[in-house]
Amino acid sequence: MPDHYRARVNTLVRPVSAGVVSGLVGFTSAFVVVLAGLTAVGASSREAESGxxxxxxxxxxxxxxxSLWSRLPITVAWSTPGAALLAATGAIPGGWPAAVGAFLLTGVLILATGLLPQLGALIARIPTAIAQAMLAGILLQLCLGPVTGLAENPWQVAPVVIVWLLALRFASRWAAPLAFVTAAVAITLHVSGTGELPDAAALLPHVSLTTPTLTLGSVVGIALPLYLVTMASQNVPGAAVMRGLGYEVPWRGSMLVTGAGTLLGAPAGGHAINLAAISAALAAGPEAGEDRSRRWVASVTAGVVWVVLGLCSAAFGALVLLAPAGVIPAVAGLALMGTLAMSLRSALAEAKEQIPAVVTFVTAASGVAIAGVSAAFWALLAGLAVRALLGWRR
Incomplete structure (x- = not known):
């Protein structure tokens, strides 16, 4: 093939292939966390699949x-830390309708961030160590899944962990997806042995709308921590990743679009969407081709992949329901290990911030809800209070 034809093919093919990889990795590595989070705050299996x-x-x-508007490789993802927060929070007063109300309020707050620069500046004033320690405490409970799974069901969980470790050594990008594939094989073998098969009609995509309500517990226990975690752990790092790759994300437009998307998805059970970080690196990096002006095609392709996979949400939900004990918590925990490591590293990076960060971490990890308000909120308050006290002492 002549060089100019080869160059043209690479210009067309590489962004598309990078987008497909970005979409597949982003979805398969964390969808179990989303289902776990929605179920924990009161969603039925049908409502979680709708979410x-x-x-x-x-x-x-x-x-x-x-991507089409800006001609930049801007990738949007669901809030994986937000889903982990929901899984750690558990049921709240008001149940699932109150959780949906909190999702709506989160969308309003993200929209307000795009409209009011002062709100974004206020979020930026939260110390990185405190925000990351809160996230690490939230993630810890889920990251125990592989350990408890191995103790509960070693024969079916051990292959998942082994594949994850091998993939982490030789193809780290695919570690979580390959762990899920191994889990899917284990689930298939389990189902073939028990004869439990889902009804074909249950595998069709469906939307379950919920009338939202708001309670003090849902506002303080879900909406505010979900907004803070989404901003501090997804939107701000996502913009930083893009900046490091040479792209300046249109901040206001991105917040307006993701805020509107969160609002639209909330009645159907969607918790939050935001700028991607890891997926952004896949779609906007060198893997998407040498022509930087064409890398936006990768983000468009990733978006198409997510829509298609989303239409299969009921099938993925059915797969999770059929899983033997310990398998799905193990997959979720393995998918979040890297995020936990990064959060701990950021939380403990500065010596003077370590004690406030540790207080924040252990409070969030405790999972203790006081007055119907989740541990994440109290962790943030505790960390900020200890930081202020130590700063005053110094």
Missing amino acids: LLAVSVTMGLASIAL
Whole structure:
């Protein structure tokens, strides 16, 4: 093939292939965390599948819209730390309708961040060590899944962990997806042995709308921590990753689109969408081709992949329901190990911030809810209070 034809093929193919990889890795590595989070705050299996559909479709459409509008490789993802927060929070007063109300309020706050620069500046004033320690405490409970799974069901969980370790050594990008594939094989073998098969109609995509309500517990226990975690652990790092790759994300437009997407998806159970960080690096990096002006095609492709996978949300939900004991918590924990490591590293990077960070971490990890308010909120308050006290002492 002549060089100019080869160059043209690479210009067309590489962004598309990078987008497909970004979409597949982003979805398969964390969808179990989304389902776990939605179920923990009161969603039925049908409502959780609807929520997975909502966030998949809205983040896919948002990626397509932002990339076509800006001609930049802007990738939108669901809030994986936010889903982990929901899983750690558990049931709240008001149940699932109150959680949906909190999702709506989160969308309003993200929209307000795009409209009011002062709100974004206020979020930026939260110390990185405190924000990352809160996230690490939230993630810790989920990251225990592989350990407890090995103790509970070693024969079916051990292959998942082994594949994850081998993939981490030789193809780290695919570690979490390959762990999920191994889990899917284990689930298939389990189902073939028990004869439990889902009804074909249950595998069709469906939307379950919920009338939202708001309670003090949902506002303080879910909406505010979800907004803070999404901003501090997704939107701000996502913009930084893009800046490091030579792209300046249109901040206001991105917040307006992701805030609107969160609002649209909330009644169907979607918790939050935001700028991607890891997926952004896949779609905007060298893997998407040498022509930087064409890398936006990768983000559009990733968006299409997410929409398609979202339409299969009921099938993924059925797979999770059929899983033997310990397998799905192990997959979720393995998917979050890297995020936990990064959060701990950021939280403990500065010596003077370590004690406030540790107080924040252990409070969030305790999972103790006081007055119906989740541990994440109290962790943030405790960390800021200890930081202020130590700063005053110095």
